[in-house]
Amino acid sequence: MNADQPSSCPVKTLIQSVGRHRQRRKAERPQELLEAALTLFTEKGFAGTRTEEVAKLAGVSKGTLYLYYPSKEELFKAVVRTYLTAVIRESHDIIGRYEGHTGDLIRDLALNWWERVGSGKPSGLLLPILNEAHHFPDIVQFYVDEVVKPSHALIIAALDRGVTRGEFRPVNTESVVHALIAPIQYLVLYRHCESVCAISPAPLEPMTFLATQMDLLLHGLLKQPTTP
């Protein structure tokens, strides 16, 4: 109702305010729309998000959204592809030459992943993907192919390194993978829920939790558990 920018010339202000909507910014629009969509999809799920809301949050009209994405479903897919692909890229960057103990490698991987990926918005897509999976078989496939499988492969590689170097007991890596993913997924969902309502009295501190988790799990993996 009230324009809160101190302006000297009212007429000019009016013109500018008219000009504020109806800006031509073709290059930026897709990104802005994807960001708005990411925010709302993670907050409200797929079905719970109205296309008009997305448009509004991106600062455009309903119709503009459809100029860039032909349907709500395609918008969702674009969000998933865009942000989860970025996640994968980041994860791959993290792996590299690592000199030290594999236990430290895995803990660092986990903590790094949380800081740079898990704590961000895109990880919030997990919930809608799982919950509305039946609507989007191809999205699920994409998620499996692009997120789940690479993550598994990455972790298995790290575990194998530990076993090969004699640092870990020989374990069923297939199962241990899930063991390592579980706390991360737990954290993702936990955080997402926390944003809606403070769930636990003593709020879970992600990094501490993750460190503790990894220590516990890795302690169980060690060939020669450290004796004081």
Next chain:
Amino acid sequence: MNADQPSSCPVKTLIQSVGRHRQRRKAERPQELLEAALTLFTEKGFAGTRTEEVAKLAGVSKGTLYLYYPSKEELFKAVVRTYLTAVIRESHDIIGRYEGHTGDLIRDLALNWWERVGSGKPSGLLLPILNEAHHFPDIVQFYVDEVVKPSHALIIAALDRGVTRGEFRPVNTESVVHALIAPIQYLVLYRHCESVCAISPAPLEPMTFLATQMDLLLHGLLKQPTTP
């Protein structure tokens, strides 16, 4: 509420049994509706479930559903309350006097919980609850109060027992609680997703996974790790 005393006259009994049957059905309506709703909500989520479907699955008409539950939201709440209460009751039953090592106690608790609770339908409510959290703040509160907190308390008690008895290293039990819950939650979601699409090439076997998980975690908790 119940009137199932055997009658003396056969004919009258038949008539009554027909009448009773209708009465019985009437009395069972809410349960049948809740069961149908549970099935559909866990399969398709809240938004993805149509009230007509619920009614149909329960073998009644659309209007009848509204005779028992004033709205879809209330139906959902009733489902959550009913089945989570059952879950809690079951969970409490599992806990008992235990003579042996706390490590075994916890593993048994987890496996038992999975067999009697986690693998059942009601645990599938987790996803819709989290996903629609913003629509149902009171449901979330209920979930926290009735499921999360008691579970935490139970696990903490078990952990304390282990520390007190000198079986476990003194650890930050608050954090370890989450560590133990994580794989369980992971399993719940995994199973729910599996029904939509087989995610991993070698499908995860719940009991084995849980046992492995617990072993890993408990191994890390032990004061004197078992040496073969």
Next chain:
Amino acid sequence: MNADQPSSCPVKTLIQSVGRHRQRRKAERPQELLEAALTLFTEKGFAGTRTEEVAKLAGVSKGTLYLYYPSKEELFKAVVRTYLTAVIRESHDIIGRYEGHTGDLIRDLALNWWERVGSGKPSGLLLPILNEAHHFPDIVQFYVDEVVKPSHALIIAALDRGVTRGEFRPVNTESVVHALIAPIQYLVLYRHCESVCAISPAPLEPMTFLATQMDLLLHGLLKQPTTP
């Protein structure tokens, strides 16, 4: 905001007025809807007709229409099928045993067809079918199979009778068929347009036109043109 019905008992009036809509008449609905749709489709074409208009004309709400027909397109198809099938049935009934001259038979067929079929509403579907044909390839197919082909067959049979009995010159019946249909189609379109706006100064009188037309055409077909 203001209730403008002069009523003695406000409450009773309200109840009655509420009761007036919301009548349950499942059996009659489809017919009422089809009739409303027929009227509007012939008047405004397919694209020009709004589903809500159809519903309103049928005295029901928008949603009710979708209880009986899953989409606007299916409604249109149902209209075409229903009313054109009736047309065909009627046409077939007209043909029968005929004792007299084939020229008279054909004129009688045409006049009868006009009176009982052509002058009615359903013939007005021709325009939307032709005009929006590309939207409805199957409707066109249906129209061809169920209306065009049988009509052709019928007329050809009559012509053959005339040739066989030596009343007509041997002619290319394939082409004469179109000759006989042309004035009928002309009349259908003409009438449809007339209903919108009075097209010609001296309005065309259908029956006279048809009789004249048939006389002209049949005169050309006669083996021995009647000499006065």
Next chain:
Amino acid sequence: MNADQPSSCPVKTLIQSVGRHRQRRKAERPQELLEAALTLFTEKGFAGTRTEEVAKLAGVSKGTLYLYYPSKEELFKAVVRTYLTAVIRESHDIIGRYEGHTGDLIRDLALNWWERVGSGKPSGLLLPILNEAHHFPDIVQFYVDEVVKPSHALIIAALDRGVTRGEFRPVNTESVVHALIAPIQYLVLYRHCESVCAISPAPLEPMTFLATQMDLLLHGLLKQPTTP
């Protein structure tokens, strides 16, 4: 209007021709738009044609269309007016001095009209005009005044010539006019529909049909039908 004089200086000519070309294009824009619109309106009807398509087919942008025509409806009107005027002009050109038998005159008129007018695109406007009549009362009026009435007058004149010269029986010319128009209209619609779907197994050959038709009708008009 035309400025195609050869210039003396080659370079200057090139520059001018580029400039002229742009000017030419500018001057031709309305025509190009009308042509594109004609094509699409006849193919897809009024409602089925999108303004953007028209612009694209004319090789300009959406906005440019609105520079020349203030709305889709006005564009349609312009198309109808432009091309029907052309039709009328062509039709008038066809009429001339004719020495022979009026029967031949009329057949020649019809065949000529088909070849030079009827078989062209503009005749395809008939269907959309009739179908959208309620949207465009003034267009219908225009159509009646500029196409229907002159055509009638022309044909009546020809018929009167035949009657006056004693070649035709004295007939109700008013009605015969429609008789002669009917097969032509039939052909126009038939052709338009044929482009969507081949309606009859043995496709109608326009010129043959028209000749046969005219022969039939004229045969019926002759005072002394030709006897072999």
Next chain:
DNA sequence: CATGAATGAGAGTTCATTCAT
């Protein structure tokens, strides 16, 4: 003049909810 990104009223369709039977 020309462009094409942006707009938003409007149309088709769904579905939770109501209520006459």
Next chain:
DNA sequence: AATGAATGAACTCTCATTCAT
């Protein structure tokens, strides 16, 4: 109590039209 026909608000998507560039 039970039914299911009827309702209409809400939502997705389209496209004629506008206007900043």
